[in-house]
Amino acid sequence: xxxxxxxxxxxxxxxxxxxxxxxxxxxxxxxxxYLYVLFIxxxxxNTPKWLVLISAFFLGLTIDIFTSTVGLHIAxxxxxxxxxxHLLKLFAPRGGYDVVLSPTxxxxxxxxxxxxxxxxxxLHHSFLFIIEVFRFDEFFSTIGRSLLSTVFTLILxxxxxxxxxxxx
Amino acid sequence: xxxxxxxxxxxxxxxxxxxxxxxxxxxxxxTNRFHKASFVSNANxxxxxxxxxxxxxTEYLALKRVNEEVAxxxxxxxxxxxxxxxxxxxxxxxxxxxxxxxxxxYLSAKVINNSVHKRNNxxxxxxxxxxxxxxxxxxxxxxxxxxxxxxxxAHYSAVVSVLNSNTQxxxxxxxxxxxxxxxxESEDNSTTATVNKIPNHVDLQIGDTxxxxxxxxxxxxxxxxxxxxxxxxxxxxxxxxxKISLTTSFNNLSYVYIVKNLLKTEQQELExxx
Numbered sequence: 001x002x003x004x005x006x007x008x009x010x011x012x013x014x015x016x017x018x019x020x021x022x023x024x025x026x027x028x029x030x031x032x033x034y035l036y037v038l039f040i041x042x043x044x045x046n047t048p049k050w051l052v053l054i055s056a057f058f059l060g061l062t063i064d065i066f067t068s069t070v071g072l073h074i075a076x077x078x079x080x081x082x083x084x085x086h087l088l089k090l091f092a093p094r095g096g097y098d099v100v101l102s103p104t105x106x107x108x109x110x111x112x113x114x115x116x117x118x119x120x121x122x123l124h125h126s127f128l129f130i131i132e133v134f135r136f137d138e139f140f141s142t143i144g145r146s147l148l149s150t151v152f153t154l155i156l157x158x159x160x161x162x163x164x165x166x167x168x
Numbered sequence: 169x170x171x172x173x174x175x176x177x178x179x180x181x182x183x184x185x186x187x188x189x190x191x192x193x194x195x196x197x198x199t200n201r202f203h204k205a206s207f208v209s210n211a212n213x214x215x216x217x218x219x220x221x222x223x224x225x226t227e228y229l230a231l232k233r234v235n236e237e238v239a240x241x242x243x244x245x246x247x248x249x250x251x252x253x254x255x256x257x258x259x260x261x262x263x264x265x266x267x268x269x270x271x272x273x274y275l276s277a278k279v280i281n282n283s284v285h286k287r288n289n290x291x292x293x294x295x296x297x298x299x300x301x302x303x304x305x306x307x308x309x310x311x312x313x314x315x316x317x318x319x320x321x322a323h324y325s326a327v328v329s330v331l332n333s334n335t336q337x338x339x340x341x342x343x344x345x346x347x348x349x350x351x352x353e354s355e356d357n358s359t360t361a362t363v364n365k366i367p368n369h370v371d372l373q374i375g376d377t378x379x380x381x382x383x384x385x386x387x388x389x390x391x392x393x394x395x396x397x398x399x400x401x402x403x404x405x406x407x408x409x410x411k412i413s414l415t416t417s418f419n420n421l422s423y424v425y426i427v428k429n430l431l432k433t434e435q436q437e438l439e440x441x442x
Contacts, residue, residue, distance in 0.1 A: 019218075031285075070196065131196065
C-alpha cells in the first residue's frame with residue numbers, strides 16, 4: 001500500500017501526457033499512440049485482480065472525458081486489464097512471481113517485458129479501433145492501423161522505461 | 169442455489185469484468201444514439217477547465233496566424249454583410265430594412281481542444297449553454313465548414329467535426345446547384361472528404377467549388393466546403409464518387425463561429441407536418 005502515492009502520480013502524469021500531448025500527435029493520418037496503457041502494464045504483480053479492473057475502468061473514464069468519447073477507452077482498458085491477468089498466468093515463472101518485483105524491464109528482463117507489453121498493447125489498440133469503427137467492412141484497415149499504432153506506443157513505452165530505469 | 173453462489177464466487181473476476189464492460193458499452197451506445205448522459209456533460213466542465221488552462225499557455229504561438237485570419241475575415245464581411253439576410257419579396261430589391269428578416273446570428277468561440285486523426289473527431293469550444301449555444305447548431309470558420317454542436321455544458325460545447333464517420337452534410341456545386349451529400353470516409357484524411365449523389369451527367373471539373381446547400385437548419389447557404397480534387401463515375405450507378413479537398417484547415421483551427429438559425433423552429437415545424 002505504500003506504493004499508492006507513486007501509482008497515483010503515475011496515473012495523473014500519464015493521463016495528462018496522453019490528453020495534452022499525445023492526442024495531438026499523429027503519424028501519417030490515423031496512427032495515434034496511446035501511452036496511457038503503460039499504467040495498467042506497470043501495476044504491481046500483487047495488485048488484487050478486482051482492483052486492476054476498477055483502476056482500468058477509471059483510467060478509461062478519465063481519458064474518455066477528455067476525448068468526449070464515453071465508453072470507448074473504458075471498454076478497451078477493461079479488456080486489456082482482463083487479458084493482463086490471463087497473460088500473467090501464462091507468462092508466470094516457475095514458483096510464481098516474486099512479490100517485490102514489478103512488471104518492468106530491469107525486474108523481468110527485456111524479452112519478457114517486450115512480449116508482455118506488445119501483446120497487451122496490441123489487444124488494447126485493436127479492441128479500441130474495432131469498437132471505434134463499429135463496422136466490419138473496414139476490418140483489415142482497422143487491424144493495420146492498430147498494428148502501426150501498437151508499434152508507436154511500444155516505442156514510447158520502451159523509451160519511458162529506459163528514461164525511468166536508467167542505470168546509475 | 170449453493171452451486172450458483174459457488175460458481176459466481178469462483179468466477180467473480182470474469183463476472184466483474186463482464187459487468188464493467190457492459191456498463192462501458194451502454195455508455196458507448198447511449199452517447200452515439202442520443203445526447204450525452206448528463207453526468208458526462210458536467211464532467212466536461214472539468215476537462216474543459218484543464219484544456220482552457222493548457223490553451224491559455226499555447227495560445228500565443230498562434231496569435232500571428234489568427235490575426236491574419238481575422239483581418240481576412242473582416243474584409244470578407246465588409247464586402248458581403250447582407251449574406252445573413254433573406255429576401256422577403258422575390259427578386260425585387262427594396263431599399264427598406266423592414267423587408268429583410270435576419271435569419272442567422274453568429275457567435276464567436278475559441279477552440280480549446282481539437283483532434284484530426286481519429287475516426288470520429290471532436291472539437292471542444294469555450295462557449296456553452298450560458299452563451300446561448302444549443303445542440304444542433306452549425307459551426308463554421310472563416311475558411312469554411314467546421315461541424316455541428318453535439319453537446320453543451322454551462323461554458324463549453326462539443327462540436328462533431330466534419331472529420332467524423334457520422335458526418336452527413338448537404339452540399340451543392342456552386343456553379344450549377346446540383347446537390348449531393350458530403351461524408352468523411354475511412355480513406356479520407358484531415359484535408360479531404362467525399363461527396364456522393366451528384367448525378368454523372370453533370371459537367372464536373374477538377375477545382376470546382378463545393379458549398380453548403382442550406383436546406384437543413386444547420387448551415388446557411390453558400391458556406392465553402394471544399395474544391396473537387398478528383399472524381400470518378402461509380403460503375404453501375406448514376407452518380408459520381410467525388411473527392412474534395414476541404415477548405416477548412418482542421419489542423420490549426422483556433423476560432424470558430426457558431427451559427428444560430430433564428431428561423432429554425434419555424435422551418436422544422438413545417439417539415440414535421442410533411
